[in-house]
Amino acid sequence: MAYFQNTLFQYCDFDDNSFIDSPRTTSLVVEDGLDSDLEDDLDSIKPKTDTSAAEVRNGKDIQGIQWERLKFSRDKYREIRLKQYKNYESLALPHERIEKECKEVDKGNSFYDFQFNTRLVRSTIVHFQLRNLLAATSKHDVYLMQNYSVMHWSSLRRRCKEVLNVAKPIVTRIKYPAPFAQTFSRIQISTVAVKDNLIAVGGFRGELICKNLNQSGVAFCAKITTDENAITNSIDMCQSPEGSMRIITANNDAQIRVFDANNFACLSHFMFPWSVNNTSVSPDGRLLAVLGDSSECLLADAKSGKVVSNLRGHLDYSFSSAWHPDGRIVATGNQDTTCRLWDLRNLSESLAVLKGRIGAIRAIKFSSDGRFLAMAEAADFVHVFDTWSDYATCQEIDLFGEIAGISFSPDTEALFVGVADRTYGSLLEFNRRHYNHYLDCMF
Secondary structure, eight states: OOOOOOOTTTTOOBSOGGGSOOHHHHTHHHHHTTTSOOOOOOGGGHHHHOEEHHHHHTTOOTTOOOGGGBSSOHHHHHHHHHHHOOOOOSSOOOOHHHHHHSOOOBOBOOSEEEEEEESSSOOOOSSTTOOOOEEEEETTEEEEEETTEEEEEETTTTEEEEEEEOSSOBOBSSOOOTTSOOOBOSOOEEEEEEETTEEEEEETTSEEEEEETTSSSBSEEEEOOOOSSOOEEEEEEEEOTTSOEEEEEEETTSEEEEEETTTOOEEEEEEOSSOEEEEEEOTTSOEEEEEESSSOEEEEETTTOOEEEEEOOOSSOEEEEEEOTTSSEEEEEETTSEEEEEETTBOSSOSEEEEOSSSOEEEEEEOTTSSEEEEEESEEEEEEEEGGGTTOEEEEEEEEEEEEEEEEOTTSSEEEEEEEOTTTOEEEEEEEOOOOHHHHHHO
16 A cells, blocks of 8 residues: 655744644543543643634644744745645646636635634544544534544534544454454544544454443454455445335445445445546435545446446546535546536536645535535645625635545534644644624624
8 A cells, every 4th residue: 555645844944943843742632542531731831732712813833833933934834845745646637727727716714714713633644545534523622633542522512532543453342143243443534524423434454343422341353354455445424215214335446335434234336447536425425426546426326236327527536525415516536636516417527526735635514504505625725615696706714734524514614624734733623604794784
């Protein structure tokens, strides 16, 4: 498996490194998290690691980067990163055509305001292409992967707690017959999904781990494939048309598997011609977007796995997708640095092409009300598009570091961004801006 990383500040020389937190200091929560509950009192390091909205209004960087101690200003370093950041490509195809297709977008908007940034929790990326490592279940509750743990961050209490540890041997709460009756430990987490008090975690060797958040112990842990290159690339949790909860896994063995979320029985599996990197189910549970090591994206029948449509237009491999809540639009994110929007009423060509700044589109999320589409690049940029403007207006969130995942809160009031970096890895929180249109009319 290839290793590819653009390290923050790799192009910079420092006047003084003394301001940078030591790995031990910034990784205190990470390292101690392997064997202990992390709801410790960390107030002593909060002033160094946290950044509030009030501090930002007074001139502090949202990530706490002390630019005054560097040889380069923030603007200068942004210029350097834009020129020198290396986007990973699997298919070296010319991109000239993409530029002509991309939609012109006004990026000077602000839909979500910066609220808080903490370096007490940070996502750990173990595969440079997989960035679904964060999920919000409310505007106050976020779950993210950190080393061999899944952490819960409370934005109300500003505290973190370990909810799942996969470094130690995992014992399931329910006894399963072979081949599921195995003991696992030190699982490398590749993807995380949370829904309805159930957390599902994928592993580098094809593992699937499920835990009920309101119950102790692990409910299910198994290696769901025997293939040597079997990494679980993504997990989607959804309701079937009949109303039951399903867990859908996409694996490098070119298969999709559907599990019952109640008893974890494997209900079906579908084979595809290439490694499957991502799946997402339409809101009505009938269609499955299938993306992988191909420039084509597929739509398949969620019950039979039969391909019903091919989506052609991307130039590289795809790793992210999302459905608009109305079920008519599906978005696909690709290593060619674009997100394409597809209208089910006409799939012969994409409805629109949205362009990133420097890297692959690794994560895509629609807000639950359908108003916004968040698109995260591999690093440095998250774009929030207003769907009501036909995706023509956008807020560009500019930060530094590899992005581990993004998530809207279910009520759309918060947007969370996970940043993975040795020093500045963190969790950023943005709150939705509300306009008083009545007052606007008055003035």
